[in-house]
Amino acid sequence: MQFAHPKGPSMPLSHRRSVIAASLFVAFLLNIAPWPLEYVWLRPDFLLLVTLYWVIYQPNYLNIGSAWLLGLLLDLSDGGRLGQHALAYAVTVFVLLLVQRRMYNFPPWQQALPVTALLLIEQSVCILVATFTGDTHYPIEYFAAIITGAACWVPLWLTLHRLRTPDVPEAK
Amino acid sequence: MPASNSHLALFPHGLGAGSKLLIYLLLSIAVITADTEFHALNRVRAAMNVLLYPVQTFVQTPWLTYNRVTGFFVKQAQLQRENSALRQSFIQYSLAMQRYRNLELENQRLRVLLAMQQRSALTTRLAEILAVPHDPFQRQITVNRGSRAGIIPGAAVIDEAGLLGQVTQVSPFSSEVTLLTSKDQSVPVLLQRTGLRTVIFGTGAEGRLEIKYLPHSADIRTGDLLVTSGLDGVYPAGLAVAKVVQIDPGGSNAFANIVCKPLAAVERNRQVLIVAGTLPAVSGKP
Numbered sequence: 001m002q003f004a005h006p007k008g009p010s011m012p013l014s015h016r017r018s019v020i021a022a023s024l025f026v027a028f029l030l031n032i033a034p035w036p037l038e039y040v041w042l043r044p045d046f047l048l049l050v051t052l053y054w055v056i057y058q059p060n061y062l063n064i065g066s067a068w069l070l071g072l073l074l075d076l077s078d079g080g081r082l083g084q085h086a087l088a089y090a091v092t093v094f095v096l097l098l099v100q101r102r103m104y105n106f107p108p109w110q111q112a113l114p115v116t117a118l119l120l121i122e123q124s125v126c127i128l129v130a131t132f133t134g135d136t137h138y139p140i141e142y143f144a145a146i147i148t149g150a151a152c153w154v155p156l157w158l159t160l161h162r163l164r165t166p167d168v169p170e171a172k
Numbered sequence: 173m174p175a176s177n178s179h180l181a182l183f184p185h186g187l188g189a190g191s192k193l194l195i196y197l198l199l200s201i202a203v204i205t206a207d208t209e210f211h212a213l214n215r216v217r218a219a220m221n222v223l224l225y226p227v228q229t230f231v232q233t234p235w236l237t238y239n240r241v242t243g244f245f246v247k248q249a250q251l252q253r254e255n256s257a258l259r260q261s262f263i264q265y266s267l268a269m270q271r272y273r274n275l276e277l278e279n280q281r282l283r284v285l286l287a288m289q290q291r292s293a294l295t296t297r298l299a300e301i302l303a304v305p306h307d308p309f310q311r312q313i314t315v316n317r318g319s320r321a322g323i324i325p326g327a328a329v330i331d332e333a334g335l336l337g338q339v340t341q342v343s344p345f346s347s348e349v350t351l352l353t354s355k356d357q358s359v360p361v362l363l364q365r366t367g368l369r370t371v372i373f374g375t376g377a378e379g380r381l382e383i384k385y386l387p388h389s390a391d392i393r394t395g396d397l398l399v400t401s402g403l404d405g406v407y408p409a410g411l412a413v414a415k416v417v418q419i420d421p422g423g424s425n426a427f428a429n430i431v432c433k434p435l436a437a438v439e440r441n442r443q444v445l446i447v448a449g450t451l452p453a454v455s456g457k458p
Contacts, residue, residue, distance in 0.1 A: 032228055032303060034235045037439045041308050064192045068199070076220040077228070079314040079341075079348045080305035082213055083203030090196040097189045126307055133208045135355060137376035138309050 015054075019163050020061055023050050024070065032077050041141045044149035046156075047074055048089060048122060052115060053160050055096050056103045067093040081133060088125035092118050108157035116150040218343035221318075225345040228302050229316070294408055296330075296445040297321060301438070302346055311354035311376065312337075315444060318345045326406055328447040334412035334435035335359065335400060336444055349444070352413070352434050353378060361413050362401040366391050369401050372414060372432060379437070381414050383430040390428070394419060398432060408447060 027050040035043050051070055054062040071089030075082045096103070096118055103111055123146065127138055187195075206212040299315040317323050319342045327339040329349045337351040350357060355376035362369055368390060372381050386392065396416045402409025414432035421428055 029227070029231050031306070032224075033231045034442070035304075037301070037304065037442070040304055043306065045306065064189065064196055068196045072203070074306065076217060077224055078303045078305045079217075079221075079312060080307060080310050081204065082207035082217065083200045085306070086203065087197065087200035090193060090200065094189055094193040127309075129204060130307065130309060133204065135309055135376055137355070139378065142308055 015058055015160075015164055017061065019165075020054055020058060023160060023163070024054075027051075028070075028073065028077070031074060041139070041144050042148050044145055044152050045074075045119070045122070046152070048092065048119065049115070049149060049152060049156055050160070051089065051093065052096055052118060053157065055093050056100055056111070059097065059100055062093075064090050064093050064097070081129065084126055084129045085122075087129060088122045091125050092122045095121055108154045111157070112150050112153045115153050116146055119146040119149045214341060217341070221314075221343035221346050225316075228346075232302070294447050297323070297448045299323075299329075299444050299446050301442045301444065304438070308378070309376065311351040311374065311378070312340070313349050313351065313438060313444075314346050315349055315446070316346055317446060318343050318347050320344050322448055323347050323446055324448075328400075328407045328411065330411060330445050330447065331436045331440065331443070333437070333440075334414070335407065336434075336436040336438065338406065339446065347446075351438065352436070353381065359407060359413060360401045360403045361398040362409075363392060364397040364399050365393075368392070369403065372398060379433055381432040381434055383416075383428075383432065385427050386430060387426075388421060388428050392416060392419065392428075392430060 024047070027046040030046040047070055051062060051067055055067070067089040068086045071086035072083065074080075074085045074089075099114065103114060106114075120143070123143060127142075130138075203213070297317055299317040299321075301313050302316045303314040305312060315329075323339055323342055325339055325342050325347075329336045329339060335352060337349045337354070337357070339347050340350040341348040351374070352359065353374045353376065355374055357374040359372050360369065361372045370383055370386055372383050375382055383392075394416050398413045398416070400407040400409055400411045400413055412435050414434045416430060417433045418431040419428060420431070
């Protein structure tokens with residue numbers, strides 16, 4: 001068995017739980033940070049991006065349920081319709097889980113395109129929920145947040161990938 | 173030890189992703205319905221707002237500190253320019269203010285003579301925008317004053333240009349303001365030029381309000397100013413609301429389609445005024 005898991009540079013790397021929790025918290029802070037109100041439609045959803053990253057690389061720790069809770073937290077923080085982002089996050093993570101093993105092996109710049117599609121799915125679900133609850137007007141610039149979100153993906157990937165530590169067997 | 177890479181597990185067990193999604197789908201529908209239809213989760217929201225308030229103020233501190241620091245290093249020339257401009261406008265305003273005081277006294281005396289109800293003065297409270305929803309189509313904001321500061325649901329919210337919206341939900345340290353442009357909002361207004369009373373409706377679109385039920389014969393022109401009439405007892409009378417920008421005869425419709433632009437804008441600055449004072453008496457004859 002030893003030869004199958006050589007020590008050294010190819011030692012498996014992964015993230016500590018504390019890193020995952022801290023990064024999600026920081027993303028949440030970025031989400032509720034004050035943003036210039038004229039450009040509010042450019043605001044990327046950092047929490048969703050970080051969630052997507054962890055679902056790709058640590059799917060054991062983040063699943064549909066935790067994504068749902070994070071979405072609910074976002075709804076509570078900005079006074080929006082409760083449950084809207086929760087549903088959108090859950091659907092997005094579900095779609096991501098369907099392609100997670102392929103995404104795992106892609107380099108970040110190739111991941112950016114499917115991530116754009118996932119962000120579009122999230123916003124579409126939000127619009128669907130809004131339609132069902134009675135909203136009728138959706139400005140086209142609403143979708144600009146997808147572009148800025150996708151532009152954030154590679155820097156975010158590089159930052160989070162740098163936080164990896166050698167894989168220690170978990171005490172059970 | 174290799175088992176720690178269990179995302180590569182050959183046979184995953186437990187609920188499949190599809191059934192999990194179904195569960196959370198149903199859960200979300202339950203939450204959304206409870207919130208939007210029955211407002212059953214307002215207590216949860218209020219409790220959560222109290223918990224989140226320190227985090228939100230903490231996040232705002234870098235921005236506020238930046239503002240303070242840049243405010244400190246302002247150029248002398250710029251200060252002088254601003255100062256002289258302010259002084260000029262102050263002189264103009266104080267002239268207007270003297271006349272206004274006189275007029276107000278006169279108005280009060282006349283009202284006493286006519287045995288009409290008195291208008292009470294408005295007290296306002298400055299608040300700062302704490303959060304805006306992530307979806308711009310949700311026309312509401314959260315501000316950093318709540319029931320601890322004496323804010324009550326239904327209070328009018330204004331900025332320096334005019335009416336912005338109405339407080340719809342209050343928690344101890346923050347409150348939610350539904351904007352005028354929200355689809356469900358309607359405000360009784362008065363055409364300042366002619367005194368014509370009507371109701372203005374939000375459309376859900378930014379910077380667009382509509383007057384729906386006004387006959388074609390009504391005397392209304394583009395550029396007319398609309399102020400609150402105070403007839404609903406919610407909004408104090410006399411607050412500027414909107415300007416008429418477009419009148420569409422509407423062809424076969426019974427009513428003209430009138431598009432207005434609200435004077436207040438959330439985008440302009442982060443401060444708003446909440447009208448916390450007693451509701452003024454309804455003015456005028458019916």
